Amino acid sequence: MGRKGAGSRRLSESLLNKEIWLCLALLCCILWETALLVAAMRPEGDEVWKGEWALAIGVIADTVRTEIQGAPTDMKGSAYDDSFLSERNYGGERKHYGTDLMDLADTPGRLPIYSMTKGVVTNLGWNELGGWRVGVTSPSGVYYYYAHLHSYAPGLEIGDTVQPGRLLGYMGDSGYGEEGTTGRFPTHLHLGIQVYPEAGDESWINPYPFLMERESK
Numbered sequence: 133m134g135r136k137g138a139g140s141r142r143l144s145e146s147l148l149n150k151e152i153w154l155c156l157a158l159l160c161c162i163l164w165e166t167a168l169l170v171a172a173m174r175p176e177g178d179e180v181w182k183g184e185w186a187l188a189i190g191v192i193a194d195t196v197r198t199e200i201q202g203a204p205t206d207m208k209g210s211a212y213d214d215s216f217l218s219e220r221n222y223g224g225e226r227k228h229y230g231t232d233l234m235d236l237a238d239t240p241g242r243l244p245i246y247s248m249t250k251g252v253v254t255n256l257g258w259n260e261l262g263g264w265r266v267g268v269t270s271p272s273g274v275y276y277y278y279a280h281l282h283s284y285a286p287g288l289e290i291g292d293t294v295q296p297g298r299l300l301g302y303m304g305d306s307g308y309g310e311e312g313t314t315g316r317f318p319t320h321l322h323l324g325i326q327v328y329p330e331a332g333d334e335s336w337i338n339p340y341p342f343l344m345e346r347e348s349k
């Protein structure tokens with residue numbers, strides 16, 4: 133009896149051990165699966181940043197859409213396509229942070245350039261890349277950059293408040309060199325929209341869809 137009792141105790145102990153091990157193994161499996169699931173669901177650092185950035189861009193896109201509602205929709209005489217982030221090499225390898233509106237007649241001084249938004253003229257004058265350029269900062273802080281001008285609208289000065297449709301100047305081919313350089317590329321307007329100027333080049337957004345949207349109004 134004693135031996136039998138000891139045997140069945142050993143048997144039940146070993147069964148118990150097996151059960152414990154099974155439970156532990158199952159628990160491990162569950163924990164492992166949960167860890168995998170959580171890892172899969174939780175975006176890595178960069179993706180969190182991108183997600184937040186995408187959200188911010190979405191909000192700012194609405195702001196831009198609203199503040200350019202008074203922008204002129206007539207773009208006759210010019211043509212543009214989507215060249216955002218295409219390669220550029222003047223001044224080193226870099227990206228194209230804007231949309232180029234090309235003068236179909238390639239004649240500097242021919243096509244007028246109007247402000248897309250209300251804002252304040254915060255930049256005016258020569259810039260090596262942009263040539264004769266105008267920078268307008270809208271009330272929401274978005275920066276609208278008009279580059280490669282031929283000439284400025286008479287009397288336009290830094291600090292001026294402009295309304296949508298205000299003449300800023302005329303399309304040209306200035307830039308890519310020291311002050312007064314022209315003719316390094318066909319006549320066009322480089323339009324840039326920068327949503328957080330203090331954040332640098334990463335915060336230029338693509339003007340192309342906004343232009344398409346305006347033009348279709």
Ligand SMILES: [Zn+2]
Pocket residue numbers: 228230231232321322323
């Ligand atoms: Zn450009």
